[in-house]
Amino acid sequence: MKKPGALTIPESKIGSMVFWQQSPEKNFEVLGSKPAGLSENEAASRLNTIGFNSLDTRRKTTPLGLFFNQFKSPIILILLAATIVSAFVQDWTDAVIILVIVMGSAILSFSQEYNASNAARKLRQQVTLKAKVLREGKEMIIPAEYIVPGDVVLLAAGSLIPADGILLEAKDLFVNQAVLTGETFPVEKKPGIISAGASLEERTNCIFMGTNVRSGSGKALIFATGVHTNFGKIAKRLTLRPPETEFERGIHRLGYLLTEVMFVLVVSIFALNVFFQKPILDALLFSIALAVGLTPQLLPAIININLSKGSQTMAAKGVIVRRLASIENFGSMDILCTDKTGTLTLGVIKLDGALDTNGIPSDIVLHASWLNATLQSGMANPLDEAIQKSGSLVIREDAKVDEIPYDFVRKRLGIVVNESEFSISSSKSNCTLISKGAFENVLEVCNQLLIERQVLPLDDASREALVQRYEDWSSKGYRVLGVAAKSVEKKERYEREDEEEMIFLGFLLFFDPPKPDVHDTIMRLEKLGVKLKIITGDNRLVATNIANSIGLANPKVMTGSELDNLHNEAIWHSVEQTDIFAEVDPAQKERIILALKKIGHVVGYMGDGINDAPSLHSADVSISVENAVDVAKEAADFVLLKQDLDILEQGILQGRRTFANTLKYVFMATSANFGNMFSVAGASLFLPFLPMLPKQILLINFLTDLPEMAIAGDQVDDVFVQKPHRWDVAFIRRFMLIFGSLSSLFDFATFAALLWGFKASQETFHTGWFIESVLSASLVVFAVRTRLPFHKSHPSRIMIFFTALVGLAALLLPYSPLARLMGFTALPPLTLVIILIIIVIYFFSAELAKHWFYRKLSNND
DSSP: OOOTTOOSSOGGGGGGOOGGGSOHHHHHHHHTOOTTOBOHHHHHHHHHHHOOSOSOOSOOOOHHHHHHHTTOSHHHHHHHHHHHHHHHHTOHHHHHHHHHHHHHHHHHHHHHHHHHHHHHHHHHGGGOOEEEEEETTEEEEEEGGGOOTTOEEEEETTOBOOSEEEEEEEEEEEEEOHHHHOOSSOEEEOOSOOOTTOOTTTOTTEEOTTOEEEEEEEEEEEEEOGGGSHHHHHHHHHTOOOOOOHHHHHHHHHHHHHHHHHHHHHHHHHHHHHHTTOOHHHHHHHHHHHHHHHSOTTHHHHHHHHHHHHHHHHHHTTEEESOGGGHHHHHHOOEEEEOSTTTTBOOOOEEEEEEETTSOBOHHHHHHHHHHHHHOOSOOOHHHHHHHTTOOOOOOTTOEEEEEOOOTTTOEEEEEEETTTOOSSSSSOOEEEEEEEEHHHHHTTEEEEEETTEEEEOOHHHHHHHHHHHHHHHHTTOEEEEEEEEEEOOOSOOOGGGOOSEEEEEEEEEEOOBOTTHHHHHHHHHHTTOEEEEEOSSOHHHHHHHHHHTTOOSOOEEEHHHHHTSOHHHHHHHHHHOSEEESOOHHHHHHHHHHHHHTTOOEEEEOOSGGGHHHHHHSSEEEEETTSOHHHHHHOSEEESSOOHHHHHHHHHHHHHHHHHHHHHHHHHHHHHHHHHHHHHHHHHHOSSOSSOHHHHHHHHHHHHHHHHGGGGOOOOTTGGGSOOOOOHHHHHHHHHHHHHHHHHHHHHHHHIIIIISOOOHHHHHHHHHHHHHHHHHHHHHHHTOSSOGGGSOOOHHHHHHHHHHHHHHHHGGGSTTHHHHTOOOOOHHHHHHHHHHHHHHHHHHHHHHHHHHHHTSTTO
């Protein structure tokens, strides 16, 4: 006997079911559900069996898996294999030491990466998408990933559709499913039965994961989740992933270049050592260990740690990072596009007046607009909320007859009510259509107007007078809507075409004052190299008034209609000079973003509404807020816990600090690697023994990694964050050649002092170069980490601590009981003093070279 509430078919077969051809009763039976939804116990059971409603088909990285990831490098695997071979044929002690050092490096990298990844994951969970469901008849809001087949989901405008489902109810439900079907315009969805062979586009009774509700409301029964949805099947085939950021591409190019060059050189060094008849196994181990020390193997871990710690710091400032790789773009952003509401203004919109056509307060206009705002079932918006607060009338249950949903082309919302609720004339019609929206769009469908309760023709003089009042109020900063109505015959359904030959009733005036300190914030953003551009649907007069009130003198304004009259080349020139884009629709917003990107800007876009989704997808840096609609938050790289430019400014600064600390490692790794390559290659040509033993190379690598792990928390000079910085491989190459060559020069000075000055033995040479390598690599960090004189830039305490610890370990190791195991010997005091002098000279030479480099070769980067 079937367990109550259980699926009647295996979940794996749900994908083959044609739910759109079956009645709701049959679908409820198949899915083991009911109109009141699942019970909590049954939902939990299904979640445990079926899994989360997620498209991430990759296995979650466990601590053990992350640890084994540290050994994925082919060079590390070869080294481990060669170490095992050496244990059998030569020396167990060396094999164990090398193994311990490799394991120590892996544990160090694992612990940092694991902690940072966990912290970043917890932060992202703060903005987990939610869904409203029915569970045993009660409305509940749950994380979207907890939805299971059989759930009854409630939909509203702005909702991301969380899974595939069949509609049970719909009211003026329009869904944007371009991401799945490529359809340009939203599609109306209705309950019903569709033929089994219907395509996705033809299944108008179905909703699909990844699409979003444009307007209206509905209720749906979920039949497929996660990878079993239509969107999930596409994702599984194509391995969907966000495009690489500019920084990621640069890192990969640099990493591949260094690895390839070093591989060629290491093979060459191995061949040279064999040619000079040095032991083959020692030469092999030496070459592989050298490859480990030279390749930027820590680069992925350093980047992940930097980005994760950066996201934690940004969260403390009120910015949640949803995509870690976007932090660099945040710091590189040089143009920020935003609406004015809530960003430049207080975001507390109040209805300042409901006025008739003569500009006198009117109960008729207020009543009509209140009915329109209260009965509409589409997008919640602050204008309607302000209207609703102005009254509290009792509405009969059958007051609303139909709705003509708002769209961004008409810019109007129509509500049909019974004439008993609102009547505009003495005709025998039994319904009234009330339209509310943008003044010009409402006025264009009117041919009459109401003056002192009399309906008169709307002639040119009257139209001009209405436009004049609208412009006067707009120029004072008011947002002005128009209200119209007409009597209509009752019918089953009303369309957009019914909005014609209407009676203009009057105006609605809204006011949202500017934030008192927003001018100072905008000035600080400009000092940071971030230019603000306002993109708004409001008319140009309102937008200009706000701009003037916040201190933007004589702003250049372009309207959406003017934008449409320009060719692409003209737009590329115009967008650079324009401060305010007014009266624009979603498609025009996206066109502006793409034009700014085309001319080389890193563009940020801040939005929170349904119409902002295309622009958020197109921008380099997409920013939303915590109370935004789901589709906006899903498209965003960053979510602000408060819609405030001050918070955004803090996020930009932290993004630049994170980028700066990542570049510090890149500079240090590339210059040190390049210098070591030449030093080792040169030493191999004239030394009768290996320049350094494999275990010694690995120990150097391990010790110098410790301070570099602290880079993520290092302090960044204010001068670096004062303007955007972008990835520049040519600049890094110049840095690598100059400072790598300088490092190699002092390595050879050390060789000369040890071999010719002190006639050093093999053990003494290894010990001397070991101390010089560790101390010079550790100390030179304090020179190259900043463009300022080293004493004017203060590193973090943890970095100083680890550097001191590593330096002390390098100095004491040759005098410790471990010296013999590592092939070291105690150095004579004079030898040690000479090495320390070389290191000090090297440090100050690097400091001088830095000043010359940034003055002559950096191109003022």
